[in-house]
Amino acid sequence: MSETGRIARRFAALKAEGRAGLVTFITAGDPDHETCRAVLEGLPEAGADLIELGMPFTDPMADGPAIQAAGLRALKAGAKTKRVLELVADFRAKDQDTPVILMGYYNPIYSYGVERFLADAKAAGVDGLIVVDLPPEEDEELCIPALKAGVNFVRLATPTSDDARLPAVLKNTSGFVYYVSVAGITGAASASDAAVAEAVARLKRHTDLPVAVGFGIKSPEQAAAVARVADAAVVGSAIVSRVAANLGEDGVPKPRLVPDVLGFVRQLAAGVRGART
Template sequence: MSRLKARFDQLKAEGRAGFIPFVMAGDPSYDASLDLIRRLPEAGADIIEMGVPFTDPMADGVAIQLAGQRALKAGQTLAKTLAMAKSFREQDDETPLVLMGYYNPFYAYGVERFLDDAAAAGIDGLIIVDLPPEEDAELCLPARAKGLDFVRLATPTTDDERLPSVMKNTSGFVYYVSVAGVTGGATGENVAVSTAVERLQAASNLPVAVGFGVKTEERAAEVARSADAVVVGSALVDALAQALPQGEAAATNETLSLAKRLSRAIKTARQ
């Protein structure tokens, strides 16, 4: 059983939604980022989404764009991101790790080489923002053949005609982008999110994580009442950035403090 399947089975048994923090690998430095990722499970992370920095992050808002720029400036690469995952696995063999990014770095690395190295590093799944279902042969199908889940994005504009092709080779979970826009925007209305979650669960038979624009504890709790998991990215990245003038340790601690509060809100939302 994959780590993702095991974790979502656990969440279902506990009757709660999962907390999925997004962090940009290498932001603000390799060592600080690794320390943050290692400490996220004790802050309540059920699954960790690691961003792969890229020079043209078209689906991301300002906060995550700047995080990617800081990481690239610090020398972060896909190879270093895999090394970070491998170091994480030395201390934690249970928390699922999902890489989120754009196809260019993976293509440049070499797909077969990347998949072998990702599996060896303990990566559990991939979210590739700019690879549509029509290009499944590029990475999705080879990834699944290597035992890595391929998480697909669905949006409010994914209509009934498009949905079957989007869900066809999806595995692990479905990531519902609750608004038509970039990361960091406002989330959709509660009724719309709940209806979308039910629709995607029925279409895929997979858990549904909801993200984009979940910034507060109150909003995280609202989403957690219907979603199988809640993804929080920009809020955490913002917290890190705002504390950076005080030093990397302060930035890590501020990010972990917010993660704990969000985790608590998500885990108690259905009580």
């Protein structure tokens, strides 16, 4: 499954092009369902190669202030797991090629029901899951059922994932490996280029899966630096912050929100695509 799905096909195409990919993260339902859908549907044309869609949760312990605030905005606007899946289904009706990975926490999935969630996610067109609070020791909870359902399970590796720990981290990982380049929450300071290059090389010694690097990438220049050594650069907090910057004091989206966010993604994509030329 992991070698024939959209994620594998996209990374194979990127490799054939001789470039890294851009993975963009937005929070589902932020700042409201319709605005989020407009951003989501515009991401591929703006240059996103893969899309991570955050599932809003009331206790996002791994997320920094920007993504926490986005999740709260989405929940206030009525975001629920069912509506997240509706966003994916609407997107998939117009785009059959761009991989979509749901990122979040186990509680909403558990509450929805694992078997039901996986069936509905697969039917909606979800390609992968990143569930940040399920370690490898809990693979039977969701990871193994996801793989059996034909949904990639993308694992996080961190600077503290040493050579002794990595085999467990990577055992059931599929799609790609998401390397968190700095310890701590999303939106933190960036790791040095040398540290990222060293980490990617170490991961490559343990797996043949593509390695995407995220956390702390805020500019096209930083995205380009990562794209020179990794298979993809992941940008989340900087995009989510762009959404927040286009809200009025009442939280209502300004008319420029969608074009401004997509314009920023175009800049990031240009940085990534020109990184190895």
